[in-house]
Amino acid sequence: MNLPDRSPGGFPPLWEVAQQLAAGQVSSVELVDACEAAWRDWHGAINALVLSDFGAARAAALESDCRRRAGQSRGVLDGVPFSVKESFDVAGWPTTCGNPALHARAAQRDAVVVQRLREAGAVLLGKTNVPLGLRDWQSYNAIYGTTRNPHDPSRTPGGSSGGSAAAVCAGLSYFDMGSDIGSSLRNPAHYCGIFSLKPSHGLVPLAGHGTGPARFGEQDINVAGPLARSARDLEPVLRAIAGPDGDDALAYRLDLPACPHRRLADFRVAVLPTHPQAEVDGEVAAQIEQLGHWLAGQGARVDWHVRPDFDAAELWYVYVALLRATTAVHMDDAAYADALVHSAAAAAADHSYATLQYTGATLSHRDWLRLQAARERFAAAWRRFFSAYDVLLCPAAATTAFALNEVGEPWQRSITVNGRAQPMTTQLFWAGHSGLCGLPSAVAPIGPGTSGLPVGVQIVAGRYQDLTALRFASLLEDAGHAFRPPPRPTTLPADHHN
Structure with a gap:
């Protein structure tokens, strides 16, 4: 063998x-x-x-x-x-x-x-x-x-x-x-x-x-x-x-x-290389743009910088609040008590991550339920979006590693x-x-x-x-967009436990 x-x-x-x-x-x-x-x-x-x-x-x-x-x-x-x-x-x-x-x-x-x-x-x-x-x-x-x-x-x-x-x-x-x-x-x-x-x-x-x-x-x-x-x-x-x-x-x-x-060529493709809410580095955005132009050359229908019809800033707020709410189950009592203190002192309009990590973790069930209505609005917008497109191409992260x-x-x-x-x-x-x-x-x-x-x-x-x-x-x-193996390893000084 x-x-x-x-x-x-x-x-x-x-x-x-x-x-x-x-x-x-x-x-x-x-x-x-x-x-x-x-x-x-x-x-x-x-x-x-x-x-x-x-x-x-x-x-x-x-x-x-x-x-x-x-x-x-x-x-x-x-x-x-x-x-x-x-x-x-x-x-x-x-x-x-x-x-x-x-x-x-x-x-x-x-x-x-x-x-x-x-x-x-x-x-x-x-x-x-x-x-x-x-x-x-x-x-x-x-x-x-x-x-x-x-x-x-x-x-x-x-x-x-x-x-x-x-x-x-x-x-x-x-x-x-x-x-x-x-x-x-x-x-x-x-x-x-x-x-x-x-x-x-x-x-x-x-x-x-x-x-x-x-x-x-x-x-x-x-x-x-x-x-x-x-x-x-x-x-x-x-x-x-x-x-x-x-x-x-x-x-x-x-x-x-x-x-x-x-x-x-059968696909309807939306391309979003960057977004005002989260700017993407040119090195990453350029590769996505290049891919979009190549797909158009292959016969795919390609539309540029199209987005679902919702407020992206509102989605950011709802996502981070619910993200921190669901992960709060893993906080110990001391960390949760600290989050309550920070949340009580936070301004209502402060939607920065530094604040949302505390206000989200301490959401009341009533407020959590209210955010579900917003999420359903976003979901409806996505359903409308994907009635016109098969896929959305966008970044996974703002930069390379x-x-x-x-x-x-x-x-x-x-x-x-x-x-x-x-x-x-x-x-x-x-x-x-x-x-x-x-x-x-x-x-x-x-x-x-x-x-x-x-x-x-x-x-x-x-x-x-x-x-x-x-x-x-x-x-x-x-079509050639495939995994490329890394170079052979060079062992570094150990900084981990065996």
Whole structure:
């Protein structure tokens, strides 16, 4: 059998190794061996896969190989090694979200998505790094240290699914399971030059994700979704993890609408390279503009700078308020008491992030319900928008991967956009613009930019039109907008824990 090629340019995608497994050209054990060898090559440079058990993975791979020999394959994912974001439960392993106080607490059972992937025969390798509390566009914490971008280890791989994106980019796993409430799948895929899907809200159960008393299956705004090196890899993973769980499964079945389009020329495309609410750096905006012009040349209908008919500033306020409201469940009593003090002192018209993180966390239920009316207005505007367009192309983040910066709190930092400092939190606009209303968003690499760093495009589609976003990403990939492997690793001085 032939071991998968791990040389530069030889990072095989999931779909390719799945075909090799089915044809008996490679074994699952060999795939695990290849991932472990990649981990040895890259770990000192990027520190992405921070918990692993290659012995247990090899045992599961042996079982998969036996199933295939017996003609009992469980499907496309059977025998394919994967990793999972640290915030998902794996039985017997800690789920900390970067909090040292939780390091000794082992999960009792697998998260639903982990359980479903294992039932599909996928082979779990380990967990990937996150920021503390999943609240950063970087991925570092006091337990596992700092994760770095494989394309440039002085830069971030993104967050909070930054370890996920870095691991997939460097070939440590064939796909990873991440989550997204504030672009946590989208910005890492953009920064690392890989593909991701933020599914429609509620499509994938979240039970067993996060920490704290509430670990339910449909947290407001938050979603679970896959990252991979090919757009073609995302759909089989989505089909394995999506669908109702628990009591809901007694009454409901999943039937996603198919995408009717076969060519890029069939698509109606809206292009929004930047927005007054959240200016985008020219390096990123130019790549999206170039893509739009290229699509027009392919015969697609392309309209420029079109937006849904709502007030973007109002959407920003509602999104951040509800974002902080839903994440407040993870605050301890002292942090919540502090938020109450800040909220009481805040001016009613202050819609800055610095204030909304407190007023949102302490929303009354009455005020929360009032914001649902606003959200439904935005959702109606999106429905009208997607009656005229199939996809919206926009940025996933304002810049390419920025230099690591672990000073202060994330909301106190800034990034440089077109030569000017921009509050880091401004980027949340590109998360909430579609995320507040639960729309699916795929990210596909379209760079590199002028700096040589990856650039991705966010592909937004209508609610439950996940397969439309994925079809568009796959057609882009077929046309050459594909994953480009990072340069060979150079080990940096260790700044992480082993």
